[in-house]
Amino acid sequence: MRIGEVAERSGVSVRALRYYEEQQLLPAQRSPSGQRRYSPAAVERVQLIQLLYSAGLSSASIVRLLPCVESGTSTPDVVEHLLAERARIDAQVHALTAARERLDEVIVAATDPAHTCTVSGPLDT
Amino acid sequence: MRIGEVAERSGVSVRALRYYEEQQLLPAQRSPSGQRRYSPAAVERVQLIQLLYSAGLSSASIVRLLPCVESGTSTPDVVEHLLAERARIDAQVHALTAARERLDEVIVAATDPAHTCTVSGPLDT
DNA sequence: CTAGGACCTCACGTTGACGTCAGAGGCAAG
DNA sequence: CTTGCCTCTGACGTCAACGTGAGGTCCTAG
Numbered sequence: 001m002r003i004g005e006v007a008e009r010s011g012v013s014v015r016a017l018r019y020y021e022e023q024q025l026l027p028a029q030r031s032p033s034g035q036r037r038y039s040p041a042a043v044e045r046v047q048l049i050q051l052l053y054s055a056g057l058s059s060a061s062i063v064r065l066l067p068c069v070e071s072g073t074s075t076p077d078v079v080e081h082l083l084a085e086r087a088r089i090d091a092q093v094h095a096l097t098a099a100r101e102r103l104d105e106v107i108v109a110a111t112d113p114a115h116t117c118t119v120s121g122p123l124d125t
Numbered sequence: 126m127r128i129g130e131v132a133e134r135s136g137v138s139v140r141a142l143r144y145y146e147e148q149q150l151l152p153a154q155r156s157p158s159g160q161r162r163y164s165p166a167a168v169e170r171v172q173l174i175q176l177l178y179s180a181g182l183s184s185a186s187i188v189r190l191l192p193c194v195e196s197g198t199s200t201p202d203v204v205e206h207l208l209a210e211r212a213r214i215d216a217q218v219h220a221l222t223a224a225r226e227r228l229d230e231v232i233v234a235a236t237d238p239a240h241t242c243t244v245s246g247p248l249d250t
Numbered sequence: 251c252t253a254g255g256a257c258c259t260c261a262c263g264t265t266g267a268c269g270t271c272a273g274a275g276g277c278a279a280g
Numbered sequence: 281c282t283t284g285c286c287t288c289t290g291a292c293g294t295c296a297a298c299g300t301g302a303g304g305t306c307c308t309a310g
Binding site: 048051052054055056057065068069072073074078079082083085086089090092093095096097098099100102103104105106107109110111 | 173176177179180181182190193194197198199203204207208210211214215217218220221222223224225227228229230231232234235236
C-alpha cells in the first residue's frame with residue numbers, strides 16, 4: 001500500500017504517517033523510486049498508535065511500549081514504564097471524573113426545574 | 126494576600142496566577158504601588174481552575190463556565206457549552222479506559238507467570 | 251507525449267499554558 | 281540607609297504533534 005491509502009484507511013493525515021516514521025513508530029519499505037510502501041498491518045498499527053496518543057502517551061513512550069503491546073512480551077524496565085503510564089491514566093480519569101461531576105451539578109441545576117439547590121444557595125423554608 | 130502566598134497555598138506558580146489574570150480567570154485588586162492583592166477565596170478559585178484545566182478545558186471555556194460553576198446559575202447557551210464539554214470528557218474517559226485495558230493486558234501477561242497467553246500466541250495443545 | 255494526481259524532502263508555522271530572563275521598583279528588618 | 285526578598289512589566293522560549301506551503305519527482309491514463 002502507498003501512504004495515501006494507509007492514511008485514508010486509518011483516518012489520519014499523510015503528514016502524520018511521515019511523522020510517525022520519523023519518530024520510529026511506523027517503519028516503511030521504500031520502492032525503487034523512494035516512495036513508502038506499507039503492509040496491511042500498518043493500518044492496525046496506526047490505529048493502536050492513535051489509541052495511545054489519545055490516552056496522553058508521548059511518541060517516546062509509544063516507541064518504547066508499542067512493540068511490547070503488540071507482542072505481549074516485556075522486560076522489567078518496560079513493565080515499570082507500563083505501570084507508570086497506567087498510574088498516569090488512572091489519575092487522569094479521576095481528574096476528568098471530578099470535573100465532570102462538577103459540571104453535572106450545574107447541568108442538573110439548569111435542566112431540572114424542580115431541583116432544590118444544594119450547593120450555592122441557602123434553603124429558605 | 127499577595128501573589129506569592131496565593132501561589133504557595135494553591136500549589137501553582139506565580140507566573141500561572143498572572144497568566145490567569147491575563148485570561149480574565151482571576152481578577153485581582155491592586156495596592157497603591159501596583160501589587161496584586163487577593164482575597165482568600167482566590168485560592169479555591171485557582172484550585173477550581175486547575176481542576177477544569179486538568180480536564181482539558183481551555184482558558185476560553187473556563188472563562189465562560191467558571192462563573193456559572195461557582196454560582197450554579199446558567200443561560201441556555203452556557204448549558205449547551207456545558208453539555209459539549211461533558212461529552213468531550215466522556216469521550217476522553219473512554220479513550221483512556223480503552224488504552225488502559227490495552228496496557229493492562231501486557232502488564233498482566235508480564236506480572237502473572239501462570240498467565241495463559243490469550244492474545245499473541247497460539248495454543249499448542 | 252503530456253496532463254495531473256500522488257508522492258518526495260526540506261523547513262517554517264501553529265497552539266496553549268505556562269517557564270524564564272532582564273531590568274526596575276516596593277517593602278519590612280537591622 | 282541598605283540589604284535582601286518580593287513584586288512588577290514586557291517579551292522571548294518551550295514542547296509536541298502535526299499543518300502548510302515550496303519546489304521537484306513518479307507514474308498512469310489518454
